[in-house]
Amino acid sequence: MSQQRHAVFPAGRQALYEINRYSAAIRSGDLLFVSGQVGSREDGSPEPDFAKQVQLAFDNLNAVLDAAGCRFDDVVDVTTFHTDPQAQWDTLKAIREKEIGDAPYPNWTAVGVNWLAGFDFEIKVIARIPSA
Structure with a gap:
């Protein structure tokens, strides 16, 4: 028997997802697969200041997690994308340490890329949805 996927959207950002034709997250069973979140402002434009x-990317991620009844503590796998990892790492590290909480930490893979549609950082995660 197959499980149907269920789309999850944070409040106030559905239009951006509709324009680009993807879901903020898909719930499948007790797992939540969150699409890459960037530091976009309400109108979808990139926040120019890297920090x-x-x-803002973490804030947007947390809004998606919250819409599914999750927190960052429920995240089991993280993938981040960076346009200049070496130059950006110290700034990212300070924010990351504040956001990820206590051990045990989730898996984390960081990937250097050369294009993120005008952004310099993107984060996607898989979370386990807590039991009701």
Whole structure:
């Protein structure tokens, strides 16, 4: 028997997902697969300040997790994308340490890329949805 996927959207951002034709997250069973989140402002444009862009990406991620009844503590796998990992790492590390909580930490894979549609950082996660 197959499980149907269920789309999850944070409040106030559905139009951006509709324009680009993807879901913020898909719930399948007790897992939540969150699409890459970037530091976009309400209108979808990139936040130009890198530290603020990273924080906004985490804020956007947390809004998606919250919409599914999750927190970052429920995240089991993280993938981040960076346009200049070496130059950006110290800024990211400070924000990351504040956001990820206590051990045990989730898996984390960081990937250097050369294009993120005008952004410099993107984060996608898989979370286990807590039991009701």
